[in-house]
Amino acid sequence: MVEKNKNFQVVAHIVMIFLALCCIFPFALLIMSSITEENELIRNGYTLFPAELSMNAYLYMFKSGTKIVSAYLMTIFSTVVGTSCGLSMTVLMAYALSRRGLPGRNVMAFYVFFTMLFNGGLVPTYIMYTRYIPVSNTPWALIVPSLMVNAFYVIMMRTYFSTNIPDAVIEAARIDGAGEYRILLTIVLPMSIPMIATMTLLIGLAYWNDWKNGLYYLQQNKSLYSIQVLLNDMLRDVQALKSGMDAAAAAEISATMPSTGIKMAIAVVGVLPILIVYPFFQQYFVKGITIGAVKG
């Protein structure tokens, strides 16, 4: 081990602390703004240390209620269904491609890889999903288009399987009479926990964070909006929160709504689950992307 230089250490720590603060600061600002009293916000803007705190924004948000709750349910539904389908397809494909000696393996790998090089783009995809495979304005709009199988993830996983699971182990299991599905479930998957966890996080995040599918394919059915699509709508117009409420309730809400603070409160609601879950996944995530990602 080469001895590390002390001055270099100090510089490294100072730079890293500065960067860490840059990464955290906007989140801190967001959270503090969401609990700042409305008049204080109008006077002094969004700050880290507001003079007066208030939970009004959250109270109003939950009073106007159903919209946000249903958006949350849609997010959870699409994330769970989409991630389970996508993860299964990715694992199955990657395992098949990782098996040496499979006739046609190179052609199959190219079939997957080519989708990374060339694509039809938004216009044909949009026309297909609105006219020929009509998922638009149904709950499937949030699940089916674009997100389910990512060729890059398939290749990442294939690389992991073929570099981390010795052929000898699989051959031994075959000689003992285990079928491919048994091998995958009882040998390969238990040996690939970090990769599976990373994949779950990556695919899950893609679904949780997605707002484009909703923007493209839910134009006529706003009741199916997920939380990110709702956030996207409200960035420019907080009033979107009220759509679907009856007129009297909407009028009462908008007369007293702390509209500056509520924007921030809604964004907090959208990002909080990730901030809470991430630390638990963190160790797998860093391990996973570093193992599988670079050599494709």
Add this chain to the structure above:
Amino acid sequence: MPTKSAALEQVGKSRSTPKKQSRFLRYLPLYLMFLPGALYLFMNNYAPMSGLIIAFKKVNWRKGILGSDWVGLSNFTYLFKTKDAFNITRNTLLYNITFIILGTVIAITIAILLNEITHKLMKQLYQTIILLPYLISIVVVSYLVFALLSSETGFVNNTILKAMGKDPVSWYTEPKYWPYILVIVHVWKTFGYDCILYYATLVGIDHSYYEAAVIDGANRWDQIVHVTLPCLLPTIITLTLMSIGKIFYSDFGLFYQVPMDSGPLLDITSTIDTYVYRGLIRLNDIGMSSAAGFYQSVVGFVLVLLANWTVKKVGGEENALF
């Protein structure tokens, strides 16, 4: 090891009898495993490729896509006559080139710094924190940017500029600031992820290289230039190549959502992706948006092949992507 695996291969061969059918049956489960994903890719990725012909048609829904009239290149001549075509190409390319260069330099610098740190717990803490921006959606990023830049209540106008005694700036209507803002936001969101990728390679470098360098009298800086960077080169090439492959594409959310689709900023924030979206969904102009989309797909594809070919010629087969 080679003898052992060769022996195993022998075993595998002798088990699969010469008969074709049993060979097929042996591999059938693997083909079945491949099938669901392959069908999905066929539907989601391959089927739309055939839809690229729309760019050469005047779509009439009553006749269907195949039945619609061919219009030759008129969608393209229409598109390239406007100044938009030049604008969106310039923006997409310039932003991406800046992102690639700046992003790579920053990610490598920070990966090297991170590697210097010996304190295990702090190192892990830094890794966790710098990855955070990568995990959140660009919509939430738009809210964060809004909290900073909103002209009435933003942090920059109300706290920073006020403290410096300067007048507030109407950020969302001043195009001159946006190239910087967009670059900062992009780098903020992605440097952590790229940094971890480089860091992983750094950790794998054989320590004897450094020891040899020290014996030759290399100081810290010499070691970085002569050992660390050459060892990182394959990773740099792979990642840069992947970015060049996507140089005609842009993060739609970054260019559409973060500037809040603000009219005065369009010249400087429009990319091919936002242009196609506006054409298709806002203006319902299928001809023009499909022409722009076709242009993006085809030129993007040619650029990937070109980048890969260049690397093969200059850096050798092992550095190329395919």
